Amino acid sequence: MAKENWTQVELDASVKAYLEMLTKENEAVFYRKSDYRNQLLSGALNGRTAGSFEYRMQNISYVLDTLGEQYITGYKPAKNVGSNTADLILESLKRNKFIISNDAEPTPDNERLQQRTKRIRRSINLNNKPTGQQNPLKTETTITAYFRDPAVRAWVLENARGKCEACRSDAPFYLPDGYPFLEVHHMIPIALGGPDTIENALALCPNCHRRSHLSKDKDSFNSGIYKKVKRLIK
Ligand SMILES: [Zn+2]
Numbered sequence: 001m002a003k004e005n006w007t008q009v010e011l012d013a014s015v016k017a018y019l020e021m022l023t024k025e026n027e028a029v030f031y032r033k034s035d036y037r038n039q040l041l042s043g044a045l046n047g048r049t050a051g052s053f054e055y056r057m058q059n060i061s062y063v064l065d066t067l068g069e070q071y072i073t074g075y076k077p078a079k080n081v082g083s084n085t086a087d088l089i090l091e092s093l094k095r096n097k098f099i100i101s102n103d104a105e106p107t108p109d110n111e112r113l114q115q116r117t118k119r120i121r122r123s124i125n126l127n128n129k130p131t132g133q134q135n136p137l138k139t140e141t142t143i144t145a146y147f148r149d150p151a152v153r154a155w156v157l158e159n160a161r162g163k164c165e166a167c168r169s170d171a172p173f174y175l176p177d178g179y180p181f182l183e184v185h186h187m188i189p190i191a192l193g194g195p196d197t198i199e200n201a202l203a204l205c206p207n208c209h210r211r212s213h214l215s216k217d218k219d220s221f222n223s224g225i226y227k228k229v230k231r232l233i234k
């Protein structure tokens with residue numbers, strides 16, 4: 001199984017195929033991953049296995065992901081790519097005229113914004129103050145919205161009696177209408193098929209809400225919530 005490292009020629013051929021597939025995906029042109037795989041395995045990647053081809057594609061996704069770039073969703077980023085191979089993939093992307101977006105460039109895509117922010121923070125010099133954007137450009141996006149049940153929200157918020165159901169703290173402030181401010185959170189997101197019911201929703205303070213979505217320890221935090229709030233059903 002342990003074959004020698006991939007050559008630049010092999011990586012170039014893989015990157016080229018990858019970028020073609022990515023373009024087709026973006027243009028909604030039908031293609032089969034297996035067609036590309038078979039073609040390469042009988043050509044530039046002669047002697048490699050289907051499994052190693054798949055894995056290399058996932059490595060390319062990983063490199064693109066670290067650049068904050070879009071990758072083929074069917075190839076989940078696999079990060080066990082040696083730094084040498086990652087560099088070769090990067091070189092290959094450049095040779096294939098893949099334009100790596102400028103980190104300093106404003107973006108309407110929240111995920112890219114997060115990734116660019118993270119990279120800039122790593123090497124920031126606080127004495128170089130960014131000038132920012134006086135008139136940020138705008139764009140229109142399509143979003144999917146779900147019909148939410150007001151009775152579920154009302155029940156969850158009333159039942160909480162002004163306390164976060166995770167940390168039990170009082171709501172951080174009152175709204176102009178006199179109600180304590182808490183956020184209704186769905187344990188299984190509606191977008192991932194979760195129901196809009198009181199067995200899947202609870203009232204959280206903004207800190208616990210963000211923690212539940214974003215924190216490093218969100219898995220244990222969320223299983224703690226399930227233990228604490230008995231009405232919730234996994
Ligand atoms: Zn809380």
Ligand SMILES: [Zn+2]
Nearest residue numbers: 184185186209
């Ligand atoms: Zn939420």
